[in-house]
Amino acid sequence: MAGIYIHIPFCKTRCAYCDFYSTTHEDLKQQYVDAVCKELVQRKDYLKGETIDTIYIGGGTPSQLDINQLNALFATIETHFPLNKHPEITIEVNPDDVSDSYAEGLKQTPVNRVSMGIQTFNDDVLRSLFRRHTEQIARMATTRLREKGFQNISIDLMYGLPGETIEQWENDLQQAIALNVEHISAYHLTYEEGTPLHRRLQKGEVNEVSEELSLTFFNMLIDTLTKAGYQHYEISNFCKPNMHSRHNSSYWQGIAYLGCGAAAHSFDGTSRQWNIADIRAYIKGIESNEPCFDIETLDTPTRYNEYIMTGLRTSHGICFNEVAQRFGQSLAASCKKSATPHLESGKLIMENHRIKLSREGIFVSDAIICDLMVLT
Numbered sequence: 441m442a443g444i445y446i447h448i449p450f451c452k453t454r455c456a457y458c459d460f461y462s463t464t465h466e467d468l469k470q471q472y473v474d475a476v477c478k479e480l481v482q483r484k485d486y487l488k489g490e491t492i493d494t495i496y497i498g499g500g501t502p503s504q505l506d507i508n509q510l511n512a513l514f515a516t517i518e519t520h521f522p523l524n525k526h527p528e529i530t531i532e533v534n535p536d537d538v539s540d541s542y543a544e545g546l547k548q549t550p551v552n553r554v555s556m557g558i559q560t561f562n563d564d565v566l567r568s569l570f571r572r573h574t575e576q577i578a579r580m581a582t583t584r585l586r587e588k589g590f591q592n593i594s595i596d597l598m599y600g601l602p603g604e605t606i607e608q609w610e611n612d613l614q615q616a617i618a619l620n621v622e623h624i625s626a627y628h629l630t631y632e633e634g635t636p637l638h639r640r641l642q643k644g645e646v647n648e649v650s651e652e653l654s655l656t657f658f659n660m661l662i663d664t665l666t667k668a669g670y671q672h673y674e675i676s677n678f679c680k681p682n683m684h685s686r687h688n689s690s691y692w693q694g695i696a697y698l699g700c701g702a703a704a705h706s707f708d709g710t711s712r713q714w715n716i717a718d719i720r721a722y723i724k725g726i727e728s729n730e731p732c733f734d735i736e737t738l739d740t741p742t743r744y745n746e747y748i749m750t751g752l753r754t755s756h757g758i759c760f761n762e763v764a765q766r767f768g769q770s771l772a773a774s775c776k777k778s779a780t781p782h783l784e785s786g787k788l789i790m791e792n793h794r795i796k797l798s799r800e801g802i803f804v805s806d807a808i809i810c811d812l813m814v815l816t
């Protein structure tokens with residue numbers, strides 16, 4: 441099994457906190473889609489004929505493409521890659537793009553999972569983050585997708601926003617639960633260098649929330665969503681039973697994937713490669729059959745570190761036997777030695793021969809993961 445990721449680096453406007461690679465130049469969309477289709481064909485053997493279990497159209501804002509452009513991408517994939525009978529096919533959308541006709545059009549594509557960046561239900565905060573939508577638009581978009589028959593909807597929330605109070609976060613969580621979506625991802629805001637929000641932080645116009653408040657927000661997130669029936673299956677991800685993101689889970693399990701488009705990453709089990717983060721250079725490279733990318737071969741300690749980093753973030757955890765099988769006895773012994781004090785302190789727990797973060801451990805996950813990793 442393997443996955444395909446397509447990066448759509450177009451955004452109508454740029455959000456204040458975002459440092460993802462995207463552009464507001466819309467004139468290149470068709471040329472870009474043609475280039476991605478060409479790259480898919482050029483790299484059809486990258487996954488060595490593995491069956492494609494998941495396709496993820498991410499961005500940027502994929503809903504800035506029209507339905508014909510999306511269908512061109514899917515038709516190319518279907519022609520050149522063997523697809524699982526029931527693949528998970530996700531598209532990220534901006535609530536503002538989900539008009540009735542767009543939702544209807546989307547339903548005519550192979551997409552069966554929609555991930556929507558809502559972030560918060562507070563209109564003042566949405567405006568200050570330069571988001572295009574309002575809470576009412578987000579709600580309407582969810583209803584439309586449901587009415588068109590989408591049965592797997594995910595939303596993104598953000599917390600630790602400037603000036604955010606406990607009441608505001610509680611309200612966001614309750615509004616998210618009321619939407620009754622299958623999946624919720626929730627991330628703490630980070631002030632990325634070079635973003636408008638980071639500049640406002642530096643000028644003292646906004647303040648970071650305290651560490652104590654961040655911790656309270658995280659506790660509220662886990663308690664409120666699990667009480668509402670969501671499973672906490674990864675540090676930042678919650679789902680209704682059996683509705684986890686198959687695509688993201690396959691990343692965490694080290695399954696190979698092909699990433700096409702500007703700035704997209706690919707992984708074939710032993711090496712990682714990433715396309716140039718520049719639309720024009722990307723298109724030019726593909727059109728002239730001289731793709732611009734960098735590649736890194738992953739040695740065993742690097743692959744072990746990735747396994748620890750991703751495995752411990754999930755409720756699936758890690759396993760000493762698996763470490764020994766995949767990375768050798770010496771790394772398994774080192775892993776056991778580093779994990780022992782955390783198992784004794786209760787920050788890690790052992791269940792069915794797998795090691796996972798305990799509730800207490802989740803709050804210091806970075807430090808624990810760091811302890812289990814090795815120098816490369």
Ligand code: SF4
Binds near residue numbers: 455458460501557
């Ligand atoms: S958060 Fe999403 S919509 Fe906003 S600029 Fe970044 S990629 Fe574009």
